[in-house]
Amino acid sequence: MKKREIKAAFVKKNQELFQCPICRSSLEVAEFQRFVCSNGHSFDFAKQGYVNLLTKPPKTKYDKTLFQARKIIINDSPLYKDLHQVIAEKLNQMVHGKFTIADLGCGEGSHLQKIGKRFDENVTAVGLDISKEGILLAAKSYEKPIWLVGDLAQLPFQNRSIHVILNILSPSNYQEFTRVLSADGAILKVVPGSNYLQELRKIFFAEEKKDSTQNTRALFQKHFELIEVINIHRTYSISEEHVESLLHMTPLLWSVDSEQLEKAGKQLKEITVDLDILVGRHNTL
Structure with missing residues (x-):
């Protein structure tokens, strides 16, 4: 076949x-x-x-180069290993037996692959992203998950069909997330903390403005009961071979020209990962 x-x-x-x-x-x-x-x-x-379930052409700036760089960083560098470990441990506490997990806004699928493989046969994993380039790379790279090109505003899932929603450094559509999440399901949304990739911000942006997750949390809590916030904060050494991929994987640097990127690559020796995992369930009110 x-x-x-x-x-x-x-x-x-x-x-x-x-x-x-x-x-x-x-x-x-x-x-x-x-x-x-x-x-x-x-x-x-x-x-x-994979299957393309989009009903109209998407508007996205994410391209093949970004997804390939992201795959290298997630798989070969240490930057997200703690994130995967913490999410897996939390899921072990929250779900039991067989379950369905959907990474919504999965990009090229590396986060889902890293997390899903820890559960072997107990999980049916589905990755969805609006970028065909991302899903194409996912389908070429990772065999087991179901890969879909789709829109967060028109999720191709039945009501209450997903036991776990992952939403990692990606936009959300809470109305659709609420519709598809099972009655006893869990949502884990990963958002950047104020020090996330701070070394890049210091190099490229003289007047650094620290981001806040307060607005994100407030919006999350309008739709889900926020039962826990888990912070991951660690600074990692980064090898020269991974610096180039890091510089090409983040939209933060889309406005930076190649000469500046090359200069930055010579300066960058470490990088801070500061992430909040918002853990939620359906509101019980």
């Missing part, structure tokens, strides 16, 4: 999770080649095994 057919067969076993992003009727896998709904909307599996 071709990769497309193998992945379609796996998705078929879990097709009760999905709904059409256009009409919200159930989706079924047909002929191990496409998703179809009762109203005739059809979405083909790509040869790499």
Whole structure:
């Protein structure tokens, strides 16, 4: 069987999770080649095994170079290993038995791969991102998760079908998140702390303005009960081989020219990771 057919067969076993992003009727896998709904909307599996469920062309500046750099940093550098460990430990406390986890805004899927593989056969993992470039790289790189190109504003999941939502350094759509999260499910949203990548800010921005997560927390709490905030704060040494990838993985530096980036690369010896994990459940009020 071709990769497309193998992945379609796996998705078929879990097709009760999905709904059409256009009409919200159930989706079924047909002929191990496409998703179809009762109203005739059809979405083909790509040869790499992912499905594009977008209903209109996206507007995104994220490109192949950024996702490749991000993959290198997440997989080969130590910067996010503590994040993955803490999330896995929290999930072990909160969910039991088999569960479905969706990384919404997953990029090229490396965070989901790192976290999901810790649960082996107990997890059905789904990664969704609006960038086709990101999902294409995910599908080429990681075999097990289900990879979808999709819109956070039109999630292709049935109501209450997802046990765990991950939203890591990504925009949110809380209305849709609330709809798809199971009644006893958990959402873990990762947001940058005020010292996140502070070394880059100090190099490129003379008047550093520290970010605050207070507005993010307040918005989160309008939709979910915030049961815990876990902070990860650590400064890591960074090797020369990873500096270039780091400089190309963050939108923070989109306005910086290549000469400045090269100069910065020679200065950068360490980097601070300061992240807050907002852990939530459905409001009980």
